[in-house]
Amino acid sequence: MPRTGLTTTEIKDKAVEIAIDQIRAKGFEKVRLVDVAKEMGISHAALYSHFQDKTALFDAVSERWLRNLDAKQDLLVSEKRDPLQKILTWFLNLHRMKLEKVKLDPELYKAFDMAAEEAKPFIQTHLSNMQSQMAKLVTEAINQKKIKKRDVKLVTDILISAGTAFTHPKLVAQHCDINRETLLVDTIEAVLKGLG
Template sequence: MGKSDPFPMPRTGLSPSEIQDKAVEIAIDQMRAKGFEKVRLVDVAKEMGISHAALYSHFQDKTALLDAVSERWLVNLDQKQDLLVLEKRDPLQKVLTWFQNLHRMKLEKVKLDPELYKAFDMAAEQSKPFIQTHLSNMRNQMSKLVTEAMEQKKLKKKDVKMVTEILISAGTAFTHPKLVAQHSEENREPLLLQTIEAVLKGLV
């Protein structure tokens, strides 16, 4: 028989998904308190009352945990945009609101959660899988809005994919992670809306 651990870690009573959620919440608190660079899995595990080895079974390293933090934020962002797409109103107005929301949510993150935004920006630079999922969701949302606008004859019948890419490309200067951060002290929302309105007029 092997020796028992003289300092057994208490059981959490949490499911694997609950452990992951709790770890993300603690990581967020630590990022806000001391910066994302100083977050350590061993500290997160200690606060949870589990061994760091147990936490490693859920997150292979610190980067994986930070990615989970960013992914949670993007999932929430995408869900809000999904609800917008389903609203029963003018699809062209929804296109404007979609860009406005995306810009505002990223700008808010830069200002209120700068450390979390830095972690997200790093993941975006490396084009992590969850970032690709977010970009795919963005295109799907815009594609639905474009299709709806064409069906209501608010836009000319054209290739939906092409129009979607035109619109998203036009908004990139206002929604790209680095550019949002670089211009965070400027009020660029009016220019964003004017830009998208001009593009839409060219597609009517």
């Protein structure tokens, strides 16, 4: 355990919390690892042993948000109710969580968007989680004969492609001042009807 009395995980978590507060207060361009370390009461060298640079710290911030988002979606997938309604809710939840982040945490969303553009490993994990969640929902819908029996991966790809206009980071931000939920619902319902 380091001299701070905190474990490595606790140091990383605390740094992420402080970074979140500083990003919200100052904007992510103005946050410096030195300032985060100072607020933690450790040397910037000690913080650099956990985050090689500011980008790595911002990635940790975005990764935490995506892990929480994925966990919420996992809970939905495991619910016992109509799979078609769960598919629709899955898209609505994803859209709403990203829209909320754009509107309430625009600076944190900028950091996330930069990571998404660079397809960082945690972004790839999130995309893989999305595919896995949707595949489970599609399998459930096929098993309950709500969707015609087809290749699960193909149906999953069709649905995710249809929803991308409402869930892609750039497009969520671009249309953040327009209520697009009705269009999202109509789009997914039309695709599900076609698949049924």
